[in-house]
Amino acid sequence: MPVFEYVALDQRGKNISGIIDADSVAAARQKLRGSNRFPIKIKEATDDQRQRASKGLFSRGLFTRVRQRDVTLMTRQLATLVGAGFPLVSALEALLPQIKSYGFNKVLAQIKDSIVEGNSFAGAISLYPETFSPLYKNMVRAGESSGTLEIVLEKLADIMEKQQKLKNRIQSALAYPALMTVMGTLILVLLLVYIVPSITAIFADVNQALPAPTLFLIGTSDLFKSYWWVLLIVIISFLIFFRQFKKTEKGRALIDKMLLTLPMVGPLIQKLAVARFSRTLGSLLANGVSMLQAMDIAKNIAGNVMISEAVEIAAREVGQGQGLAKSLSATRVFPDLTVQMIQVGEQSATLESMLNKMADVFDSEAESSIMSMTSLLAPILILIMGVIVGFIVLSICLPIFEMSTLVR
Secondary structure, eight states: OOEEEEEEEOTTSOEEEEEEEOSSHHHHHHHHHHTTOEEEEEEEOOHHHHHHHHTSGGGGSTTTOOOHHHHHHHHHHHHHHHHTTOOHHHHHHHHGGGOOOHHHHHHHHHHHHHHHTTOOHHHHHTTOTTTSOHHHHHHHHHHHHHTOHHHHHHHHHHHHHHHHHHHHHHHHHHHHHHHHHHHHHHHHHHIIIIIHHHHHGGGTTOOSOOOHHHHHHHHHHHHHHHHHHHHHHHHHHHHHHHHHHHHSHHHHHHHHHHHHHSTTHHHHHHHHHHHHHHHHHHHHHHTTOOHHHHHHHHTTTSSOHHHHHHHHHHHHHHHTTOOHHHHHHHHTOSOHHHHHHHHHHHHTTOHHHHHHHHHHHHHHHHHHHHHHHHHHHHHHHHHHHHHHHHHHHHHHHHHHHHHHHHHO
């Protein structure tokens, strides 16, 4: 079905723009008027525009990237409409005018067209793996096959909202230390490149041996002032190398293994990964997905190669008839609490709800750990900056004190 770009007036007389799918310009105009939008300009998107919107850099840019919170909001609204009795296609069509993201609007319009052509909702969203996760696709497929799509969509919205809230809390907690680090680095560079040379210039004409801290400060300042570009190239080269190395299978495994062994950081990463795994596995099992298929999906959402490999090994053991708790315990990667709660869930036939409770527990513990780390990080950064500034002041004052002593 053709896609049209439009400029229209809403009921308040404000200009709005977007895209709409219709058989012709007249049909697009009629559809817009039916939704209380009064078209000013309508034109069909060219093949070049469609190609750029679906494959090119334009669709991956800042303004057309599909954000997770947009998908979450759409899922919640879609669940409400489907639960109220709307057919799926009608519900998607009603949501299209409310999607502000150009890229997501295009994706949703193409999904609707795919469903109209006879594809299932799960089959349609599987064409967009960058937008919809394997968890999303498989839960939708399970909901369609069981006739409980509105319940599954509500559950998906709950899961995505919890993940978004945790992510927002982590970002908020790290914002202040990150800002302090950036500002402290800029101030340090400013001191070494501009302030220190102008002050230490007074020592150039003094026929006196300077203290070691002062010589070290002058040398460091000269290095920054003369070879700052070398330092910048080294940092950029290291970041590029690290990014490329992380993309390799061995590099990702090595980095993830090192992260798990770090004090404080390792346990935090483990808690977040176990929480994601538990919530994903519990949600899939609750919606009728088989254990082996659910574990195959959940291993890709853990976010750590070591934990994913442990889940894969455990899945093979489960396939041979072992219990989930015993299989995970043998990997020695999952915390004892995880194994114990899963064992209780298996014995009481409440594995799905136990997995979701376990995810809540580890999410809460991870959030508490992050808050504790960030509360310690700010004073540590202040202390480090104080030591550096104190060293600079001391290095400048030492030769001045010595000169004043000689004058006496």
